[in-house]
Amino acid sequence: MSETLLLADWVVPVSTPAIKEGALLIEGKTIKAVGRQSLFDGWCGKKESFGLLMPGLVNSHNHASMAAFRGLADDLPLMEWLYGEIFPREKRWGTAELVAAAFPGAMAEMIRSGTTCSADMYYHTTVSATLAARAGFRYAPGEGVIDFPSPSFETVEEGLVVSRQLVEKFADHPTVHPTVAAHAPYTCAPETLISVDALSQEYGVPFQLHIAETPDETQIIQDRYSTTPVRHLHNLGLLSPRLLGAHSVHLDEEETALYADAGVKVSHDPESNAKLGSGLAPVPQFLEAGITVGLSTDGPCSNNDLDLFGEMRTAALVHKLHGMDPTVLPAPQTLRMATWGSATALGIGDKVGSLEKGKEADIVALDLSKPHLTPLYDPVSHLVYSAGRGDVSDVWVAGKRLLQDNELVTMDEEASLLSLRQWGERLRDG
Numbered sequence: 085m086s087e088t089l090l091l092a093d094w095v096v097p098v099s100t101p102a103i104k105e106g107a108l109l110i111e112g113k114t115i116k117a118v119g120r121q122s123l124f125d126g127w128c129g130k131k132e133s134f135g136l137l138m139p140g141l142v143n144s145h146n147h148a149s150m151a152a153f154r155g156l157a158d159d160l161p162l163m164e165w166l167y168g169e170i171f172p173r174e175k176r177w178g179t180a181e182l183v184a185a186a187f188p189g190a191m192a193e194m195i196r197s198g199t200t201c202s203a204d205m206y207y208h209t210t211v212s213a214t215l216a217a218r219a220g221f222r223y224a225p226g227e228g229v230i231d232f233p234s235p236s237f238e239t240v241e242e243g244l245v246v247s248r249q250l251v252e253k254f255a256d257h258p259t260v261h262p263t264v265a266a267h268a269p270y271t272c273a274p275e276t277l278i279s280v281d282a283l284s285q286e287y288g289v290p291f292q293l294h295i296a297e298t299p300d301e302t303q304i305i306q307d308r309y310s311t312t313p314v315r316h317l318h319n320l321g322l323l324s325p326r327l328l329g330a331h332s333v334h335l336d337e338e339e340t341a342l343y344a345d346a347g348v349k350v351s352h353d354p355e356s357n358a359k360l361g362s363g364l365a366p367v368p369q370f371l372e373a374g375i376t377v378g379l380s381t382d383g384p385c386s387n388n389d390l391d392l393f394g395e396m397r398t399a400a401l402v403h404k405l406h407g408m409d410p411t412v413l414p415a416p417q418t419l420r421m422a423t424w425g426s427a428t429a430l431g432i433g434d435k436v437g438s439l440e441k442g443k444e445a446d447i448v449a450l451d452l453s454k455p456h457l458t459p460l461y462d463p464v465s466h467l468v469y470s471a472g473r474g475d476v477s478d479v480w481v482a483g484k485r486l487l488q489d490n491e492l493v494t495m496d497e498e499a500s501l502l503s504l505r506q507w508g509e510r511l512r513d514g
């Protein structure tokens with residue numbers, strides 16, 4: 085296997101301080117060394133030069149194939165948006181063909197945005213997982229089990245079978261890391277949640293679940309079970325280190341302590357929460373309690389993009405604004421959340437999420453020769469507050485180049501956009 089030396093004005097490993105005039109040696113899918121360029125004086129093997137190298141961004145909560153519905157329904161509260169606009173469209177149009185047509189476009193957007201891995205909670209996930217595997221994109225899918233008929237199953241029992249098939253099919257895959265998923269405590273009966281958790285335990289995979297997203301959800305759970313969403317899950321014995329609670333907006337101090345004690349992970353989606361007017365998760369308190377927090381966009385219908393650079397900036401800014409405290413969520417902590425935090429939340433923090441010897445080479449290169457990145461005093465500051473997805477030039481997943489000089493290498497972008505446009509014509513009228 086040939087080695088390649090990647091040189092950069094700055095290398096930002098995330099796990100250690102940024103390195104000026106840094107270098108990264110990769111062999112096959114693995115990072116062999118990280119350090120100053122001077123360590124590799126006399127190197128005569130293959131080498132390439134870049135502006136900045138950082139670990140790939142990891143999206144810890146997504147519904148990627150909803151790219152087909154992007155922009156069809158905006159400016160509505162969650163329950164109205166979900167029950168009035170999204171569920172009916174998914175019921176009518178949510179076929180495997182739609183996922184096959186929509187997922188590649190979403191994947192192209194993510195790769196171009198410096199995202200090397202995404203979680204997904206959706207339907208027909210074997211289809212999207214196969215497409216991700218083919219493109220070399222790292223992917224953590226979970227079939228979204230829900231109590232009413234979904235686009236890919238009629239009953240919860242069938243949903244559990246589909247979930248099991250997904251996990252077994254990709255159990256040993258190098259870049260597809262299957263999970264199980266259930267929609268939410270207000271759309272899933274206790275027995276459904278317990279069954280999905282049992283699968284999670286059986287296979288040792290994460291359990292993705294929307295939790296405490298809006299005050300409406302809190303009210304529904306209060307009316308139905310006389311408690312809050314998190315206490316409801318606690319009473320069912322479902323808070324565990326395998327549980328990944330998307331949103332987790334409405335938690336009080338005691339519920340935060342329940343999360344911390346059980347080792348529950350959180351996926352923070354500030355732009356989706358802002359767009360749907362859901363509220364702001366107490367992330368500084370989560371981090372202080374030692375809870376693992378990953379960053380995410382949520383689906384492209386409630387954000388409406390899959391851009392984690394934008395999400396980092398939003399996260400850092402809204403928490404400062406909300407707390408009227410500029411010291412909250414400093415840039416290094418925000419970057420860590422979008423990389424290592426998300427990877428850990430998905431159970432792959434030992435594989436990816438930072439540039440370290442022995443980890444897999446999921447790397448993003450940025451072009452620094454831009455007015456908005458000049459001069460550069462602190463690369464981590466620029467990554468969170470100034471850089472954007474348009475600055476990404478090259479992307480690797482497990483050492484394989486997916487984006488080279490702004491060109492997608494492993495997928496046909498033109499064809500994927502054409503099929504999304506064609507579906508757009510069909511979906512326009514409902």
Ligand SMILES: [Zn+2]
Binds near residue numbers: 382
């Ligand atoms: Zn979601």
